[in-house]
Amino acid sequence: MRRFAALYAQLDRTASTVAKREAIAAYLHDAPPADAAWAVYVLGGGKLRRLATATELRTAAQAATGYAEWLIDASYQHVGDLAEAIALLLPPGDGALADTPLQVWMEDWLPALGKLDPPARQLQLQAWWRALAPQQVFLLNKLLTGALRVGVSQRLVVQALALWSQLPTDLIAHRLSGDWQPHAAALSALAEPDSGEEHLTDRPYPFFLASPLEQNVEALGDRNDWLAEWKWDGIRAQLMRRSGEARLWSRGEERLDGRFPELETAAAALPFDGVLDGEILAWNAAGHLPRAFTALQKRIGKLKPGAKLLADTPVRFMAYDLLEHDGEDLRQQPLRARRERLATLLQDVSPALMLSPALPATDWPALALEREQSRARQTEGLMLKRLDSPYRVGRKRGDWWKWKVEPYTLDAVLIYAQLGHGRRAGLYTDYTFGVWDRSHLVPVAKAYSGLDDAEIATLDQWIRSHTLERFGPVRSVEQVHVFELAYEAIQRSSRHKSGVAVRFPRILRWRTDLAIRDADKLDDLRRLAMD
Amino acid sequence: MRDDLLQPRSQGLYCPAGDFFIDPRWPVERAVVTHAHGDHARIGNAGYHVAAAGSALMRERLGEEAVIETHEYGEAFTLGDVRVSMHPSGHMLGAAQIRMEHGGRVVVVSGDYKREADPTCAPFETVPCDVFVTESTFGWPVYRWPPIDAVIADLLSWWDDCARRGVPALLFCYALGKAQRLLAELALRCDRVAHVHGALLQPVQHYRDAGIALLPTVPLAENARGTAMAGELIMAPPSAANTPWMRRFANASTAFASGWMQVRGNRRRRGFDRGFVVSDHADWPGLLRSVADSGASRIYVTHGDGDVLTRHLRELGHDALALEALGES
Structure with a gap:
């Protein structure tokens, strides 16, 4: 972990994204690929299943320091971060485990900790703490309890990988999407030349994200250059159908398979293969309206919803974009063409799959009036999308705006x-x-x-x-x-x-x-x- | 607290038997002042007693008109019925603990202190007493100071790194005490030159006049810009951070030397690239050790959030009280 700790220190010591990008790229060059793969994973916000609770860490810290529980808690309150507070409270370790590779920690040691019974886990934690320098204790505690959070965004990791591999960032972002697994082979696959076919692998496309509209809407120019839709308040997702098989990916790039069987059934029944971008909504069929987000929350938590829940809280997929059709990546085509094809394809399909309607108001003042209806329509406001725009990667300003209602x-x-x-x-x-x-x-x-x-x-x-x-x-x-x-x-x-x-x-x-x-x-x- | 040697009053700690205040907040007749920092040495008192080692700094702070009586460390003098003496606290040049003796009892007010060696001032002296009033600025167990050798080595490698990258190394530190300590520690390890902000000039000169070896310094040129200062160390008070002054050094790597830099959130919130953990206050082990060394049967804890230290001392079996809770305000 020594090399990764050094990278962490470098990242923590600068606010410059250029310096951070270069530090990560340099690390990727030098580190063993299996370690580097894990570094990419955790820096990008990936985490292991929770292996120890905060309470367990506090109890182990009590045992290791001899301090009273209240004193550990007061220190935590003062520092504002439990992982750091413990690292500062412990007597300095001897560094005996400093050179254990990150891969060994992540693949062997930490998962094994989760399998121990609580008393043994307490002892193991203390043994590790005694063998690590304070900064590594801090990292270990962070890895045990959740995400690392060092001011590095997923986007920055993508940029660093692009710098390291000399490939375009959009390609790297796509290769990292879905449930990318941190292994040496997966890391080297990130750097391989583009085959042209890889959009067909089992991965979602990187989502294009809208920016909040801060300027006057008139500044967007001609109303006719823009598609206006409701801003739906549900779960953003990509619904895929490839070779007849349906998959559902959330914006957090997690597989939602099994949670929304009515959508998978509807997708499997489509007469074409494709990838739809849209919103999962709990639906009030009688009112032709989405239900409040709280209704959808009942479904999010359920891995295999029962018949009653499916009947009481049905969901629909409100599609607003078509990213792929019968194996063809459409993202570089203008939105106008993608929408047209989407509208045609969604005629006569299951009612669970809907087309997000384009709002007809012909000028900006009329649209502003329409926006006043957002709350009554159970939406968060409007989306404005430039009809000439491609489907971009990530949050790029200029083509997609969210025009939310005033809070x-x-x-x-x-x-x-x-x-x-x-x-x-x-x-x-x-x-x-x-x-x-x-x-x-x-x-x-x-x-x-x-x-x-x-x-x-x-x-x-x-x-x-x-x-x-x-x-x-x-x-x-x-x-x-x-x-x-x-x-x-x-x-x-x-x-x-x-x-x-x-x-x-x-x-x-x-x-x-x-x-x-x-x-x-x-x-x-x-x-x-x-x- | 009913005590003829010490009472907390709104102006500060008061000694009834000697009719004087220690570090009074508002003007009083007679003030005994522990050290020259602005929150301890205030103008407007009718008369002052200070340690001789800090007299030049005190004069600078209090003005030509101030009536100041100086005392060598350890040399007893009498105020009212009280035998008073001043003893080094190791906080900065001229900083003193105040020992008060009356009717066979001894009270010591620590003022600000540290236990680590500091080439700019006399080391902390353990003064046995019945009542010990300790500061607790860093009264949490997360504060344990790293060895100064390691910190200065780290600082020098940061400076070298800035030189390699062609950017100024902009180090923020308190203008009085901390800046001179850093310059003295650097002088022991290198023979470079530091550029200093105007606020540091006079304190640096006072330390030199007191015969303390500091790194050579040059006043920061009025028109100095980032490019001309590539690889140079610039020292400035923290009050200069995030002011228009900073724009001249937009590309600089910034650092802050303070005990508070022990906690990552403090550094990130203030936007410094680097934090060097150097403090002139006692860390947690230093506080506990000083309380034990004093042999006092009663401990008063003053400064900051004294609750944590007070409670811990009580659990260790000391008769400890937070002074704040006694109606200090």
Whole structure:
């Protein structure tokens, strides 16, 4: 792990993407291919099945340091990262295992840890910690508990692989898509010349992602150059049919096979082979509408849904693009041509496969009016796609825009604060907000994002000097500050004390102009949740 | 806390029997000041008692008009009914612990201190006492300072790396104390030159005047730009980070020398490429060791979030209290 730890240190020591790309490419040149394959996998966000829980790590750390449980926890709260806190707490190891290759850790040792019974696992962890330098302890703990997160995106890994292999990034992105397995052979396959046939392998195409529309819509030019559709609020997916066999890939490039049998059946029954890009939606057939995302969540978790669930919560595939037809990669054709072919192909197929309709409004003002209907149509707003555009790879600005509806907002009072994690470690950045239930404030939302660094620093100082009570890492604070929160939806909830659940709350602005009596009332939120 | 030697008051720690304050926050008649940092040495007090080793720095901080009485380390003097003496705390040039003796009892206020050797100041002295008031700036067990040799070696290899890449090495550090310690440690290991920001000039001169060997320094030229400074070490106070001043060195590799750099999130949040863990405060083992060495039967913990250290000391069997909890504010 020594070489990988050195790479990690290099990546951690620069904010420059160029420097990171070069560091990864240099590592790929030097490292044994089996190790390099694993490095590509974990840097790209891949992880092993969870092999030890955070509680197990804390318990082992207690045993290894002799510190009380509260002291381990206080250190974790202060550092904001358990893997790092433990690495800093342990006595330095002797480095005896520093040269064990990454591949051995990932393929043999770590999986074996998962098979031990809990007491043996505790001892094994401590034995490893005693044999590694602090930075490697940190990496080991990260690998055990989840993703690495070192400011390296999947895209950066793709760019580094392209630099290393001297191949185009789009080809690398496609070869990495699907469930790429980290083996030496798979790594060398990434660098092989393009055969021209490889789009037919069992992999999804890299998804083309839209950017949020920030400019005035009129700036997009002629309305007739653009396709406008609803922005569906479901699961983005590619539905493939090759040689009669159906496959479903999520945007996270995970196989969804088995979860949505009605879609696979419908795809298998198609009279052609192809790859459709679209959205999986829980469907309200009577209303000709999608159902709320919460309905779809019931299906996501079920690997083999039963008859009752299938009947109660049917799903549909709302297709909006055709990437491949009878073995031909269509991605370089203009959207206009792909859509035309898609519309023709989807005539007279199973109702489970629908064509995302093009919105007819003929000019931008009319389209803006249509967008006002988004919530009533159970959508998040509009998608605008340039009719001349190819199907690109990743998030490239310019051809695909998402024009979401304005979020709902509410004014709420800061009532609790908790220390943040990662980059915000040591600062009070996790806030709980309350609204009025008659004479007192009840918590309705937690939010972590939306303030700038200066506001965070100011609020952190204020929280420290205006704490009422401490409950472990949480402080209740004087009820003074009002914030405007944005959110996407509000629903009734029996799991929340307030009786409502607010979806995706974030801070819009600090309302220094408002007093706490101006904050919203719970009764009003409840009414909204009923509509 | 009912004690004729020490009471926490809103202005700071007060010694009733001697009628003086230690590092008062607001102007008082008589101030005993531990060291020359701005949050300890404040202007406006009628009279000051300071350690002789730091007198030039104090004069600079407090102004020509200030009435300052200096005392050699270990030399006792009397304030009211109290026998007072100042002892090196190892924090920076002239930094002192305050020993107070009255009616057979001894109280020691540590001020800021560290246990590691520092070529710019006298080393921490263990002063036996009945009551020990300790700082706890780094009062979590995650803070254990790496050996300074390793840190300076790391810093030098970063500097070399910047030279190879043709970019300036921009090192942020506190202008008084930390900067001089780094320059002194560097002087022991290399014979290069450091460029220093204007805020560092006077403190550097004071240290040189006190006879401390520092790396040669040149004032950073007004018109110095990134390209001309390729491979050069530039030292600047952290307050210069993220200001327009920085634009001149847009391509620089940036680093911060501070104990807080032990935690990765602190470094990432502040956007530094590198963090060098160098602190002039006691780390966790240093705090525990100093408490034990003092032999005190009662410990007061001051500064920062003292809760963690206080609770740990109590579990170790010490009679420890957080001073904050006693109504310090």
